Amino acid sequence: MPAPGLRLRGDFDHAGVPLFRDLDLTVAAGGWTCLLGPSGVGKSTVLRLLAGLETGGSFTGEIGADDGGPIAGRIAFMAQTDLLAPWLDVRGNVTLGARLRGETPDAARAEELIARVGLADHVHKWPASLSGGMRQRVALARVLMEDRPIVLLDEPFGALDARTRAEMQELAFETLTGRTVLLVTHDPAEAVRLGHHLFILSENGLSECAGLENEPVRAVDAPETIEMQVRLFRSLRGGVA
Numbered sequence: 334m335p336a337p338g339l340r341l342r343g344d345f346d347h348a349g350v351p352l353f354r355d356l357d358l359t360v361a362a363g364g365w366t367c368l369l370g371p372s373g374v375g376k377s378t379v380l381r382l383l384a385g386l387e388t389g390g391s392f393t394g395e396i397g398a399d400d401g402g403p404i405a406g407r408i409a410f411m412a413q414t415d416l417l418a419p420w421l422d423v424r425g426n427v428t429l430g431a432r433l434r435g436e437t438p439d440a441a442r443a444e445e446l447i448a449r450v451g452l453a454d455h456v457h458k459w460p461a462s463l464s465g466g467m468r469q470r471v472a473l474a475r476v477l478m479e480d481r482p483i484v485l486l487d488e489p490f491g492a493l494d495a496r497t498r499a500e501m502q503e504l505a506f507e508t509l510t511g512r513t514v515l516l517v518t519h520d521p522a523e524a525v526r527l528g529h530h531l532f533i534l535s536e537n538g539l540s541e542c543a544g545l546e547n548e549p550v551r552a553v554d555a556p557e558t559i560e561m562q563v564r565l566f567r568s569l570r571g572g573v574a
């Protein structure tokens with residue numbers, strides 16, 4: 334299934350209080366778009382709108398895929414909180430999507446993903462006995478298991494130590510090759526490492542941070558990567574990119 338591009342245009346209010354006005358976000362087909370910006374500006378709301386989930390507010394505008402098809406049924410969403418089912422073990426959580434749809438999960442793929450997120454020795458553990466970083470890796474394996482053309486990730490690596498984070502970034506990037514990915518992150522280094530396109534959402538609206546060179550995954554220590562991180566950091570501090 335080819336991955337479509339996405340576009341969200343419109344206004345959003347919470348109980349009559351505007352969160353954003355005239356937002357126009359394009360998510361390019363088949364690549365990684367990273368969305369950064371201050372806390373509370375509406376990044377998770379954008380993801381929830383694209384995913385067709387409840388936001389608690391009111392949206393006026395258009396949300397669509399550039400191939401004219403529906404977004405629903407083609408999307409996988411990893412929320413900021415891991416949303417693991419406490420009554421299911423690691424394997425049960427990773428295969429939850431298929432089970433909810435009444436399908437037989439691909440057991441071999443589940444085992445492989447559980448191993449690749451480093452949880453092969455914990456497959457029968459319940460979420461309550463896992464660390465925050467382990468739980469986040471279960472949620473990552475679950476979203477990768479869904480194998481959808483559109484994938485929305487809300488700070489998916491935030492609970493991980495530096496080494497595991499780098500490994501999970503590489504796993505997600507490799508597994509989601511050719512998918513349309515929208516990644517919300519607070520980490521400029523992560524965005525520069527993974528993004529084909531970078532956007533900053535602020536109180537003043539959406540701006541693109543242009544100038545990315547080379548293909549991701551980028552080397553963290555390459556001079557152009559470091560320069561881009563500095564530009565992005567300055568933009569996030571309110572300076573000029």
Ligand SMILES: Nc1ncnc2c1ncn2[C@@H]1O[C@H](COP(=O)(O)OP(=O)(O)OP(=O)(O)O)[C@@H](O)[C@H]1O
Pocket residue numbers: 347352370371372373374375376377378379388389390413
């Ligand atoms: N259900 C809700 N009802 C009312 N207000 C809400 C609701 N959900 C979120 N908000 C408000 O909407 C605003 C945007 O929230 P959102 O979670 O989209 O921000 P964010 O940019 O993702 O923040 P963060 O980076 O901290 O995750 C915040 O001010 C938040 O308090």
